Amino acid sequence: MYWLIGLMSAGIFGLILTGIYMELQPDLGGTPRRWHKPAIGINLTLFATAQGALLLMGAQEVMAAIPATAASGEISIGLGLGIIGVGIPTALSTIAAGIAVGPIGAASLAVLAEKPEIFGRTLIYLGLAEGIAIYGLVMSILLLDKI
Structure with a gap:
């Protein structure tokens, strides 16, 4: 499960670095940067996939756990x-x-x-x-x- 958190962190970190680079580098003569859209898309996909897998694994752990209401009563x-x-x-x-x-x-x-x-x-x-x-x-x- 920790590797999913690492993937999510990598996706967010990549988005942050791409944003910082886009903010600090001036636009060179109006030429479009072709790598920005794929980089942002890859980082967002990485984050969304890790988030979905984390939710799926977390839901399975909760379903396998002993019900909390059994000990505390109705x-x-x-x-x-x-x-x-x-x-x-x-x-x-x-x-x-x-x-x-x-x-x-x-x-x-x-x-x-x-x-x-x-x-x-x-x-x-x-x-x-x-x-x-x-x-x-x-x-x-x-x-x-x-x-």
């Missing part, structure tokens, strides 16, 4: 619904925080371009918007303690 429907209910505040609050941070971040960058001295104030607004996610996480932790 989870009831009520407990499962309770755990889902604990996750809902975190999910909704992180979605709301993402919706809030987007416009606030864009507006604060626009304002900072004109008035750099109000950086602290914009940072406070971003922190308040991000606090929405923290509140949801705290609520989930408190609810998880009740189960």
